Amino acid sequence: MNLIIPMAGKGKRLRPHTLTTPKPLIPIAGKPIVQRLVEDIAGVTPEKIEKIGFVIGDFDEDIKRALIRIAEEVGAEAHFFVQDTAEGTAHAIACANEILEGKVTVAFSDTLFRADFQLNPEDDGIIWTKQIEDPSAFGVVKTNSEGIITDFIEKPKEFVSDQAIIGIYYFKKGEDLRREINYLIENNIRGGGEFQLTMALENLKNKGTNFTIGTVNEWLDCGNKSITVESNSRYLGFLKGENLISDDATIKNCEIIEPVFIDEGTEIVNSTIGPSVSIGKNCKVCNSKLSDSLIQNNTSIMDVELTNSMIGNSVNLNGQPKSVSLGDFSEW
Known part of the structure; x- marks a missing residue:
């Protein structure tokens, strides 16, 4: 099976952190968002992931090396495809046409999930969904009595379904998806000014592809600072009971309230840490x-109380803030 991960977006809502680090490389509970996503998908599919196509922007070589390591850790080969302009979800996937063949999963990179189902690779297609109270900001699906998807609706203004599409899709025949996406692009067929994946899905359905839904228990977004901090908190909760504190960390005269992740080389003195801190x-x-709170690497925090905060790399913070978002190399 091949996995395609569109991740070229600029992450504007998560600035200033995404000015220096692409959003999918922001850590959640100690691992980059995209690594968590790859591991979670590997956990719900019985098929080996052969190739991972990362659809990227202007990423430097250090980031590419990090993505190669993420692919290798699940036994896959990394491929890179550059998306120069943002023209919609279908356009992002089309950038990876080269590996859009055979069994394919597509997963947009700012989505994390928890699920207790196993993907059936013999299904025609599977759309991951989550039941939510207000689906008006999302694409949704309707199903018939047999659980087959009958309609795809993009951001419905009136209620039609509470099954929101979370941004993860499986296709038994990637070639069929490639054909439909290329048809949209070649004929400049857009929705809302962009090439929409839901339009390709609708065409596939009309030509006989039976899509079912894979309902997830948890759907974690990483859109802005507060939502990312909340997702970090919830993911730490999933890992509660695991040893999340490095043996190479130094902790003196501290109260640790789990769940807490503390990485190697970190020194904590005379402090209370937790709950839900990375x-x-x-x-x-x-x-x-x-x-x-979520604190990245090589940062110094002294004489301060923090909650609902996100602190970048190489930050010096001394006193005052309670809830704050500071990007890399900040001084306070």
Whole structure:
């Protein structure tokens, strides 16, 4: 099976963090969002992932090396495809036409999930969904009595279904999806000014592809700072009971309220950490109280109380803030 991950978006809602780090590389509970996504998909499919196509923007070589490692850790080969202009979900997938063949899963990179089902690779197609109260901001699906999808509706203004599409899709025949997407692009058929994946899905359905739904238990977004901090908190909750504190971390005279992730080389003194805090590599925290926060690498935090906060790499924070979002190399 091949896996395609569109991840070329600029992540504007998560600035300033995405000014220096692409959003899919932002860590959640100690691992980049895209790594969590790849591992979670590998966990619900019985088929080996052969190739992972990362649809990227202008990423530097360090980021590409990180993505290669992520692919290799699940036994897959990384392929890179550049999306120069953002022209919709179908256009992003079309950038990876080269590996859009055979059994294919497409997963948009700012989506994390928890699911207790196993993908059946013999199904024609599977659309991951989550039941939500207000689906008006999402694409939704309707199904018949046999669980087959009958309609795809993009951002319905009136209620038609509460099964929201979360951005993960499986296709038994990737070639069929490639054909329909290319037809849209070649004939400049757009919806809302963009090439929409739901239009290709509708065409596939009308030509006989039976799509079923794969309902997830949890759907975590990483859109803006507060939502990303909440997703970090919830993901730490999934991992509760695992050893999330590195043996190479130094912790002196501290209260640790789980769940908490603390990476190697970090030193914490005279502080209360948790619940729901992730701290990256080689950080220093002293005389502080942290809860519901995400701190990246090489950052120093002194004499401060933080909650609902997101702190980037190589930040020096000394006193005052309670809820804050600071990008890389900030001073406070």
